[in-house]
Amino acid sequence: MIGWGFMWKSEDMQGFFPVRSECQADVPRTRFKSRVGKTLSRRRWQAAFTKDGHLDMERVLRRIQRGGIHPSIKGEVWEFLLGGYDPDSTFDERTKLRNHRREQYYAWKEECQKMVPLVGSGKFVKMTIVSEDGQPLEESSADNQEWLVKDTVTDKRVLQWMLVLSQIGLDVIRTDRYLCFYESESNQARLWDVLAIYTWLNPDIGYVQGMNDICSPMIILLEDEADAFWCFERAMRRLRENFRTTATSMGVQTQLGMLSQVIKTVDPRLHQHLEDLDGGEYLFAIRMLMVLFRREFSFLDALYLWEMMWAMEYNPNNFSSYEKPENGTKQDPRLLKQYGKFERKYIQSGQNEQHHNTLAVFVVASVLETKNKRLLKEAKGLDDVVQILGGIAGNLDARKACKEALKIHEKFLRKANKQ
Template identity: 80%
Template structure:
């Protein structure tokens, strides 16, 4: 049977069975450390028991369990929708069903709008070749099966043109995304990822499409069987990450987070920061990939998902849903220091709020930055002893792929966060 778009295996003994790997890729995939642990991991039984009869969710109970041992693969999609702010835990089953229906209709309308411009969208296929030239002229491709599906007339509208120019790049990235997973052997699954990214790019011309968004979106496509649900989960996730992808001719948005990382290491480990500065690595550009795609390259697929849900649970704030639905009330209607609100927050968010700041008011001080700091700290001795140049730094950090423990990384990140807050207060 299938659940949340992934294979169900009773008992959860073979968790890798939820995200089967193509046989020829087995040797190239980082080993998975995540194990479902009774009494720690949020199980399907515990998840369903956390709802009242009419559908209110005991989010405190859920967060506590996730922070201890992650989420069982059979329920990841449903849990993630709450973690990223798609649904308010205080809503009922009926309210959520109504909202889900509205969102599905809205996504279908946006997709239809895109389909009128490029008919291949929604066809179960995708494109990897340009459909228009930079001056807006249609590009003929007589050898392609896509002939007749593409653009027929010259494009003069700049927003439409910029969007169309991005479609083949999205396609090229999609066919390379998580190719070792059996899920993407089917072109219609690749097409679902392409459709969601194409629609998102159309709706967000200020950001457009940037390589790496495919890595963020892919798990949602795999976990959530309905494409519209996957889109909204991705859209909510991108609200946290979109500034990382904002680019100008001279800088990337992620550089702001790199600046925060520099400040953290300078504060908690001045010797390491000094050493990196001497190697011309004081801008921490070697950490761009970790922050842009949230460690997708440093962890196996399952471990990356485990890390994400651990971070989201630790950063959770109950006012997040209200602020997403009503942007003009981004701070919510409830005082951030309200004990009831504090109790419902994740560990990381709670400590921030107690310190007089709250992490969602500064999107650059996310837990992910402290996780990168924790990675640097675990490699402290090697970096100080062996790194004679930036290439050495990159190589030493490259060795962590497949060898990182998500729970330990988060635990260490919280320790560094506490140390950083303590030292910053003194300074």
């Protein structure tokens, strides 16, 4: 056992998500390290289940919050973290639910395939296939594997969906292109399929650039495409409002407004400086919040940050509220140990509404605080702010960022309660 522990401790985490040789120099090395006794290992994960499959979520959350999840089990743990499965369910109950969801997904896929045969073919749309008024575009066939729309599209929902398929395709080609995984067109096509089907099912949100960055890890971590879809769907339950855009507002504005309030409360001098630079709306933080720091961290470190945040925000009612939203659920203060430590703070303060993804706001605040001195001294305009924050890419420590975020959260609650 000692020898195995030593091997694991020295394991090269980068090896789980190999980088193409020509991209090695441009990709930051991962800082995440599996730590014996802290990181959730496969052995610890399996030991957290009872004989019939009930999961000791409190134990799992404690381990994730201490040291993240070993790459070999990330996908299956994420399904629980995101509310995809009830920890109190049995192995048999989850197998039935998984099979039902797979059937549902492949039925949806077949529906989409009838409209666009490239769905599920291992290929994907790379060029616009219809005009704004629904007319087929014959010149697109060469880029779309000789496939083209044959008849005028008159159904508004179908047309709206078809118009965005090429944008999804262009984004897929750019997604995590430095990873060996995406050298395979069939893997790119799996990402495109999931995004295309999600877009078809959610016309109110549609597809927005950045969803590809959220979905990509699910495609890599979960072998069955349907499981990856449902994991992404659960992640989007938390994030979808960030992507909702109208003629007058962006969904992420709510979080930007909260970020402004947090910095104004915990660091009024920095807030005033940003205000003076016409940056008081914190628009420079949009990308961090939209795609959850995918560009600021290496691939594996971003995943580590996500699972740390999801564990800290975990609410045991998520599964039932997602499955039966019309009934709603009540948070029981007696079950506090089953909540993530961030979510627990809100329960204890008497605030019972959901706070999905607000920890991300405090992580951005922690990033700003680490650059406090430089921002105050060197930032003479918004371009300087963007440049200073741009320098953090690949140089952030996910564990420290979460730890500092919790400290800022404590400080914010303390100061806000005094006001």
